[in-house]
Amino acid sequence: MSETIRIKFTRTGPVSYIGHLDLLRYFQKIIAKSGIDIKYSQGFNPHQLVSFAYPLGVSMETLGDYMDMEVESFESTDSIVESLNSVMNEGITVVSASVVPEGEPTAMASVFMADYDVFTDGIFDENEISDYLARKEIFILKESKKGQTESDIRPGIKELKSFDGGLFMRLSSGSSLNVKPASVIETLNSFTGKNVSIDLIRRLEIYKGDENGIKPLGEY
Amino acid sequence: MSNIDLSKRQLALSHKLLMSIDKPARYTGGEPNSVYKTKSDIRLRFCMCFPDIYEIGMSHLGISILYGMMNTYEDVWCERVFSPWTDLDKVLRDNDIPLFALESQDPVRDFDFLGITLQYEMCYTNILQILDLSGIPLRSLEREYDRPLGEYPVVIGGGPCIYNAEPIADFFDIFYIGEGETRYRELFDLYLECKEKGLTRGEFLHKAALIPGMYVPSLYEVSYNDDNTVRAYRPVYDDVPESVRKEVVTELDDVFYQTKPVVPFIRATQDRIVLEVMRGCIRGCRFCQAGQIYKPIRYRSVDKLIEYAEELIKNTGYEEMSLASLSTSDYPDLKELLERLIDLCNRKKINISLPSLRIDAFSLDVMSKVQDVRKTSLTFAPEAGSQRMRNVINKGLTYENIADGASKAFMGGWNKVKFYFMLGLPFETEEDIKAIPQLGNDIAALYYETVPKEKRMGRVQITMSTSFFIPKPFTAFQWAPMNNMQQFIDKAELTKHTMLEQLNKKSLSYHWHEAGTSIVEGVLARGDRRISEAIVYAYKNGCLFDAWSEEYKHHIWMEAFEKYGPGLDYYIFRERDKDEVFPWDVIDCGVSKSYLYREWENARAGKVTANCRDKCAGCGAFVFDCGICPGVGK
Numbered sequence: 053m054s055e056t057i058r059i060k061f062t063r064t065g066p067v068s069y070i071g072h073l074d075l076l077r078y079f080q081k082i083i084a085k086s087g088i089d090i091k092y093s094q095g096f097n098p099h100q101l102v103s104f105a106y107p108l109g110v111s112m113e114t115l116g117d118y119m120d121m122e123v124e125s126f127e128s129t130d131s132i133v134e135s136l137n138s139v140m141n142e143g144i145t146v147v148s149a150s151v152v153p154e155g156e157p158t159a160m161a162s163v164f165m166a167d168y169d170v171f172t173d174g175i176f177d178e179n180e181i182s183d184y185l186a187r188k189e190i191f192i193l194k195e196s197k198k199g200q201t202e203s204d205i206r207p208g209i210k211e212l213k214s215f216d217g218g219l220f221m222r223l224s225s226g227s228s229l230n231v232k233p234a235s236v237i238e239t240l241n242s243f244t245g246k247n248v249s250i251d252l253i254r255r256l257e258i259y260k261g262d263e264n265g266i267k268p269l270g271e272y
Numbered sequence: 273m274s275n276i277d278l279s280k281r282q283l284a285l286s287h288k289l290l291m292s293i294d295k296p297a298r299y300t301g302g303e304p305n306s307v308y309k310t311k312s313d314i315r316l317r318f319c320m321c322f323p324d325i326y327e328i329g330m331s332h333l334g335i336s337i338l339y340g341m342m343n344t345y346e347d348v349w350c351e352r353v354f355s356p357w358t359d360l361d362k363v364l365r366d367n368d369i370p371l372f373a374l375e376s377q378d379p380v381r382d383f384d385f386l387g388i389t390l391q392y393e394m395c396y397t398n399i400l401q402i403l404d405l406s407g408i409p410l411r412s413l414e415r416e417y418d419r420p421l422g423e424y425p426v427v428i429g430g431g432p433c434i435y436n437a438e439p440i441a442d443f444f445d446i447f448y449i450g451e452g453e454t455r456y457r458e459l460f461d462l463y464l465e466c467k468e469k470g471l472t473r474g475e476f477l478h479k480a481a482l483i484p485g486m487y488v489p490s491l492y493e494v495s496y497n498d499d500n501t502v503r504a505y506r507p508v509y510d511d512v513p514e515s516v517r518k519e520v521v522t523e524l525d526d527v528f529y530q531t532k533p534v535v536p537f538i539r540a541t542q543d544r545i546v547l548e549v550m551r552g553c554i555r556g557c558r559f560c561q562a563g564q565i566y567k568p569i570r571y572r573s574v575d576k577l578i579e580y581a582e583e584l585i586k587n588t589g590y591e592e593m594s595l596a597s598l599s600t601s602d603y604p605d606l607k608e609l610l611e612r613l614i615d616l617c618n619r620k621k622i623n624i625s626l627p628s629l630r631i632d633a634f635s636l637d638v639m640s641k642v643q644d645v646r647k648t649s650l651t652f653a654p655e656a657g658s659q660r661m662r663n664v665i666n667k668g669l670t671y672e673n674i675a676d677g678a679s680k681a682f683m684g685g686w687n688k689v690k691f692y693f694m695l696g697l698p699f700e701t702e703e704d705i706k707a708i709p710q711l712g713n714d715i716a717a718l719y720y721e722t723v724p725k726e727k728r729m730g731r732v733q734i735t736m737s738t739s740f741f742i743p744k745p746f747t748a749f750q751w752a753p754m755n756n757m758q759q760f761i762d763k764a765e766l767t768k769h770t771m772l773e774q775l776n777k778k779s780l781s782y783h784w785h786e787a788g789t790s791i792v793e794g795v796l797a798r799g800d801r802r803i804s805e806a807i808v809y810a811y812k813n814g815c816l817f818d819a820w821s822e823e824y825k826h827h828i829w830m831e832a833f834e835k836y837g838p839g840l841d842y843y844i845f846r847e848r849d850k851d852e853v854f855p856w857d858v859i860d861c862g863v864s865k866s867y868l869y870r871e872w873e874n875a876r877a878g879k880v881t882a883n884c885r886d887k888c889a890g891c892g893a894f895v896f897d898c899g900i901c902p903g904v905g906k
């Protein structure tokens with residue numbers, strides 16, 4: 053019987069400049085090196101059954117991202133963390149692993165909200181932020197296959213606070229409404245007439261749940 | 273890896289600059305198995321360069337081996353640098369940022385050595401880009417010969433193009449002739465000693481020229497005859513050898529092999545485990561430079577290869593493995609090797625990607641085990657369409673070999689065939705060209721004869737590609753004239769028209785490569801020092817990444833060759849005389865000029881020469897006293 057293991061990992065420093073698919077390939081190699089009894093697909097070119105919860109953009113750091121992997125067998129979740137970290141290098145660390153209970157949706161399908169620290173080269177003051185949050189609608193232009201469409205991101209901005217050097221954001225994520233930190237900065241800029249740019253985005257946590265409550269992806 | 277915290281590593285480029293260019297991970301280093309050392313422990317820093325983009329350079333086995341080998345030296349730190357793509361090129365120039373190595377992110381200019389591997393002629397302008405962006409003067413003689421060593425890195429070249437590196441000789445301080453495993457330690461020790469004693473760069477280079485395999489071009493004076501041909505190469509010091517013999521590893525099993533290669537984060541062109549099974553080739557195809565310059569053939573043992581494979585799987589996490597050699601079918605223990613590798617790979621869930629093998633019952637059996645028959649194609653490289661022409665080029669592949677292999681494969685379910693040919697070979701006639709699509713047609717007909725209607729999976733698909741033949745140094749065809757653009761295009765058109773006349777034309781398709789780069793490659797391949805200024809001109813006028821068709825600027829190269837040197841007619845369109853002195857005669861690759869000339873005459877006569885295993889052709893490479901040559905060890 054195979055099981056799904058969900059690992060939580062961090063990524064900081066220069067390794068953040070690799071893209072989402074390359075990170076996946078990196079993890080596949082790490083898993084192969086770690087000796088974990090990973091499950092493979094059938095066929096001439098078997099591949100590991102692994103998937104990320106939420107793509108990490110190029111240059112984005114994270115303190116709490118998730119990956120699901122199917123294993124044929126395992127000793128304990130601690131041993132998985134240990135064996136992955138023993139072959140990991142530069143800036144990526146697995147912080148925990150959990151067994152995904154029967155019936156739980158995949159990590160990718162569970163994504164509902166995420167927290168970010170967004171480090172910027174300029175600041176927005178208290179008033180600018182409260183004026184921004186007081187708006188009923190905040191539209192951004194989205195490129196899609198059909199051309200440009202407008203979308204209202206205001207309902208997806210759950211929290212917005214400034215700290216020394218940047219902004220903390222809690223944003224809706226996932227398939228129904230997905231707000232990117234860059235969209236918040238962009239619209240803040242256009243309302244305030246400022247030209248603040250992003251130095252670094254660091255994802256802090258990804259949550260599942262619904263309007264009634266949220267939980268980190270690794271809690272059930 | 274040492275205990276250096278890589279996540280705190282400082283990058284040479286700011287976040288903003290990195291985000292302004294494509295694929296920033298090409299330039300940030302820190303990949304698994306990349307080597308980091310503490311600078312204070314290091315006495316010599318070597319920067320290894322492949323002058324093309326990261327994805328291509330990281331696919332190259334040779335520099336991976338040397339990187340590993342040099343980093344086994346405790347006092348040496350070898351790092352990497354690749355050509356910045358045009359976007360970063362601009363960023364570096366606009367912001368006055370010197371080119372930097374991936375690992376330490378330190379400027380290349382601060383290294384003791386800059387080693388550049390020369391794998392194809394069309395990278396020559398990229399060499400100038402590397403030097404230019406590093407702030408190293410382009411020409412060796414401009415690098416402060418009279419000042420103490422250490423002012424600028426010693427620029428050293430290696431790789432197949434150094435067998436005639438004369439067009440770029442002015443840009444290099446040293447060329448390392450032959451296989452890199454043998455002499456670097458000696459060279460480094462000499463460098464350290466000279467540096468300690470405060471010797472000048474010129475003094476060091478003179479001493480370096482006395483180490484076997486080291487060709488220091490600035491220590492040779494070249495004179496030319498009135499008809500532009502080379503009169504002589506004369507060493508400027510008495511103790512510098514008149515010609516430099518290539519370095520050869522005599523026993524492959526005993527030499528360093530890279531079992532902890534750097535594993536790129538971004539997808540490289542060859543992104544897999546590579547096992548080098550042998551060096552050299554027993555076949556003397558007359559157009560082929562690799563077949564001559566890597567002689568004699570030497571093998572790794574199956575046991576060693578399996579041991580390396582296991583370590584590589586453990587150290588890289590790759591899910592794919594491939595074999596590297598010039599002609600894997602000639603490996604004597606191929607059956608045992610493949611059986612053991614396939615077994616290992618099955619256990620470890622690794623896909624094995626087979627090299628192109630001679631198609632026979634054995635290889636078809638192996639292929640059907642590791643590939644999806646319906647998706648893969650058979651590959652044949654007869655290089656010429658007619659038997660007469662195959663005799664001219666000494667390609668020992670007959671119609672019967674091809675037909676036999678193809679019909680077995682058709683029975684086994686294959687229905688895609690790829691053929692590789694060359695156009696513009698010496699002594700080629702119209703009939704030889706027409707024979708290319710005719711061969712394709714015959715093999716298509718064979719399919720319909722062999723496979724009964726009810727078993728056919730649609731139509732057989734036969735793809736024929738042609739490339740344009742470019743004469744290369746150290747081949748039997750080094751005396752041959754090359755075709756011009758119009759001839760090439762006419763020949764490609766003739767091939768296409770003949771194809772359309774074939775009965776099975778619906779099963780055939782044909783591609784050919786552009787001719788423009790072939791002309792430039794031809795000049796650079798057999799050129800001499802007089803065209804180095806043409807290369808500088810091309811570079812200064814915007815030529816870069818010439819191997820990339822979208823970047824290639826034909827008219828600038830043509831301008832450059834008009835302005836500098838004796839021109840295309842001289843370099844590529846004439847037949848050379850028997851006794852002409854070639855610029856590359858200063859290099860001794862073991863294979864004698866008299867043997868090559870015999871082969872040129874055999875080509876003219878359409879006479880086949882046996883391969884090394886059947887009968888030694890007396891090429892001269894027995895001087896290395898290793899491998900397959902007669903009298904080895906006596």
Ligand code: SF4
Pocket residue numbers: 553554555556557560561562563564598599
């Ligand atoms: S088989 Fe012929 S073409 Fe291939 S490497 Fe050997 S000599 Fe060259």
Ligand code: SF4
Pocket residue numbers: 567568569883884887888889890891892893894900901902
């Ligand atoms: S000396 Fe003879 S056996 Fe040795 S490489 Fe030359 S032709 Fe082959």
